[in-house]
Amino acid sequence: MESVGPCFEVEPQEVTDAEFSNDELPMRHRLRAFVIRVVSFIILSFPLSAFGHGAEFLSAKLTLLPEAEVLLEVTADYGGNPLIADEAAAKQALLDPIRLRSGDTLVPLSKVAAARVSKHDNWAEFAPAAYLPPDTESQAHALITSSWRWRSAVQEIVFEMPKGKLHDVLLWTRDDTQPESSPKWMLLLAGDQSKAIPVHWTPWWRRRQTVMALIGLMLAIAYFVSRNFTLRQRTL
Amino acid sequence: MHKRIFSLLSAIALTGSAAAEVAYEFVPDFIQPPPGKATIGNGHGEIAVDSAGKIYVSVQERDAGIQVYGADGKFIKALLLPPSLHGFVIRKDNGGEFIFAAVLGEAKVIKCDLEGKVLMTIPTSEFPADKMGKGLKLTNCDVAPNGDIYVVDGYGQSYIFVFSREGKFKSVFGGPDEPLKLANAHKIFIDKRFEPARVMICDRGHKRMLHTQLDGTFIGEIATGMRNPSSASFHGDLMCVAEIAGNVSVWDKNNKRVADLGTSPKPTNTPKIEPKDWQQGIVTSPHGITFDNDGNILETEWNQWGRVLRWNLKK
Numbered sequence: 011m012e013s014v015g016p017c018f019e020v021e022p023q024e025v026t027d028a029e030f031s032n033d034e035l036p037m038r039h040r041l042r043a044f045v046i047r048v049v050s051f052i053i054l055s056f057p058l059s060a061f062g063h064g065a066e067f068l069s070a071k072l073t074l075l076p077e078a079e080v081l082l083e084v085t086a087d088y089g090g091n092p093l094i095a096d097e098a099a100a101k102q103a104l105l106d107p108i109r110l111r112s113g114d115t116l117v118p119l120s121k122v123a124a125a126r127v128s129k130h131d132n133w134a135e136f137a138p139a140a141y142l143p144p145d146t147e148s149q150a151h152a153l154i155t156s157s158w159r160w161r162s163a164v165q166e167i168v169f170e171m172p173k174g175k176l177h178d179v180l181l182w183t184r185d186d187t188q189p190e191s192s193p194k195w196m197l198l199l200a201g202d203q204s205k206a207i208p209v210h211w212t213p214w215w216r217r218r219q220t221v222m223a224l225i226g227l228m229l230a231i232a233y234f235v236s237r238n239f240t241l242r243q244r245t246l
Numbered sequence: 247m248h249k250r251i252f253s254l255l256s257a258i259a260l261t262g263s264a265a266a267e268v269a270y271e272f273v274p275d276f277i278q279p280p281p282g283k284a285t286i287g288n289g290h291g292e293i294a295v296d297s298a299g300k301i302y303v304s305v306q307e308r309d310a311g312i313q314v315y316g317a318d319g320k321f322i323k324a325l326l327l328p329p330s331l332h333g334f335v336i337r338k339d340n341g342g343e344f345i346f347a348a349v350l351g352e353a354k355v356i357k358c359d360l361e362g363k364v365l366m367t368i369p370t371s372e373f374p375a376d377k378m379g380k381g382l383k384l385t386n387c388d389v390a391p392n393g394d395i396y397v398v399d400g401y402g403q404s405y406i407f408v409f410s411r412e413g414k415f416k417s418v419f420g421g422p423d424e425p426l427k428l429a430n431a432h433k434i435f436i437d438k439r440f441e442p443a444r445v446m447i448c449d450r451g452h453k454r455m456l457h458t459q460l461d462g463t464f465i466g467e468i469a470t471g472m473r474n475p476s477s478a479s480f481h482g483d484l485m486c487v488a489e490i491a492g493n494v495s496v497w498d499k500n501n502k503r504v505a506d507l508g509t510s511p512k513p514t515n516t517p518k519i520e521p522k523d524w525q526q527g528i529v530t531s532p533h534g535i536t537f538d539n540d541g542n543i544l545e546t547e548w549n550q551w552g553r554v555l556r557w558n559l560k561k
Binding site: 092095199201 | 379383400401402403422429430450451452453471473474491512513514515516518519
C-alpha cells in the first residue's frame with residue numbers, strides 16, 4: 011500500500027496508569043493526574059446518546075380546554091437544535107411558528123392572542139416521549155416556550171405551516187377533558203396542514219359567561235321587580 | 247400534509263411510467279445483526295459499501311463504531327473505531343481504499359484502512375478558530391478527485407472545510423451567510439457524475455439539495471421542498487437520497503426525481519420508533535444511504551435500536 015500521508019496525534023492524549031502511580035511526582039503533577047482522571051471518567055461515562063442531535067423542530071403542545079378554549083405552547087431549544095444558534099434565534103423562531111387556517115387566509119397566532127414567554131429546561135413537559143431528544147436526561151437544554159391562549163370562534167381549528175418555513179413543528183395534541191386519552195402528534199413541515207382539530211365547543215346558551223350573564227340579568231330583574239313592588243306597596 | 251402525501255404518491259405513480267428503466271423492490275430482513283443481538287444497535291450514522299461488496303454500518307457503540315457485513319447481509323466483524331461516526335465514506339485514494347469519517351463526538355476527521363486502523367487524523371486544532379462557533383459538530387466528509395478532503399460542520403454553522411490529502415487546512419466556504427445561506431448542512435458529497443466534480447450539499451434545514459463547484463461557487467439547487475435530505479450516494483447517473491422525515495428518493499443526473507421508496511405515510515424525525523412499530527418496507531427516519539456496486543440501495547436510520555433497509559434494483 012502506498013503512503014497515505016502523516017498520522018496526526020489522536021485527541022485527547024492518552025495518559026498511562028504508570029504516570030499516576032508514581033509517588034515521587036510533585037504535587038502539581040498529582041493534581042494534574044487527578045484532574046485528567048476525573049475528566050477521563052466524565053468523558054467515558056458520558057452517554058453515547060449524547061452524540062446525537064437534538065430536536066430539530068419546534069414542539070407545539072396543543073391543549074384543548076373546556077368551552078372552546080385553546081392553549082398552544084410552542085417550545086424552541088437553543089441548546090440542542092442546530093437550526094437555532096442562540097436565544098435571539100429562538101425568540102425569532104417563536105414569533106410566528108405556525109398559523110391558523112381561516113378560510114383563504116393564514117392567521118398568525120399574534121392575531122388571536124398575545125404570547126406569554128417563559129424560559130426553562132423541562133423538555134418532558136413540552137414534547138411527547140416518542141420525540142424527546144435522545145439526550146434529554148444527560149444534557150442541559152435551553153428552552154423557551156411561547157404560549158398563546160384563546161377562545162376559538164370556530165368548532166374546528168386547522169394549523170398550517172407557511173411555505174418556506176425553516177422550522178418544522180411537532181404538533182402534540184392533548185385533550186384536557188379526557189386526560190386518560192393518549193396524546194396525538196404530527197410533524198408538520200413547511201407547506202403542511204394539520205387535520206381539522208375539534209375544540210370543546212359549547213353552545214352559546216351553555217357557556218359560563220352566558221349562564222353568568224343570565225343569572226345576573228335574572229337577579230337584576232328580580233331586584234327591579236321587588237323594588238318596584240316595595241315602592242308600590244309604600245305609595246299605597 | 248395530505249397535499250404532501252398526495253404529491254409523493256403522484257410522484258411514485260409517475261415514476262413508474264416515466265422511469266421504467268429504474269425500479270426497485272424491497273428486500274425484507276436483509277441485515278442479520280451480530281450474534282446475540284436482535285438489532286444492530288443505536289444508529290445515528292452512515293452506511294457504505296467497499297469495492298469488494300462488503301457493507302459497513304456505523305453504530306454508536308464504544309470501540310465498535312463500524313459493523314461490517316457481507317454482501318449477503320451476514321455480520322462479519324466490528325471495527326475498533328469511535329462510537330460517533332456520524333458520516334463516513336469509503337473511497338479509493340492514492341492507490342488504496344480507505345474509510346474517511348467525521349467523528350461527531352470528538353470534532354475530528356479520521357482516515358483509516360478497511361480494518362479500522364487509523365492512518366491519519368485531522369484534529370480540531372487544524373480547523374480555523376473563527377469558523378468554529380460554539381464548537382465543531384462535524385457530520386460528514388468526502389474526498390475530491392485530487393485528494394482534497396471536504397468536511398462539513400453540519401450540526402454547527404454549516405461551514406464546509408477543505409483540507410489537503412495530508413490533512414492541512416486549505417479553504418472554507420458555505421456557512422449560514424450569503425451566498426449559500428446553509429442551515430444544518432447535514433452531509434456533503436463529491437458528485438463525480440459531473441466533470442468537473444461538484445459538491446452536493448444536503449441543506450437539510452432548508453429541505454433542499456444544491457450543487458457547488460469544488461471551490462464553493464454556487465451552481466444551482468437540485469431540489470427543494472424535500473423531506474429534509476440527510477445523506478446521498480451515487481451510482482452511474484443516479485443519486486439516492488435519505489430524507490430523514492420519512493422518504494428515500496432516487497434522482498437522475500438532470501435533477502429529476504425518478505423513484506420514491508419506503509415513504510412514511512406521515513413525516514417522522516425521531517430515533518425512538520421501536521422495532522415492534524417498524525413496518526416492512528416503510529422507513530422511519532432515514533439518516534444514511536448507499537448504493538452497492540450493483541445499484542441496489544441500502545439505507546440506515548436514526549434509530550436507537552438500529553435499522554437497515556434494502557431495495558434491490560429490478561433488472
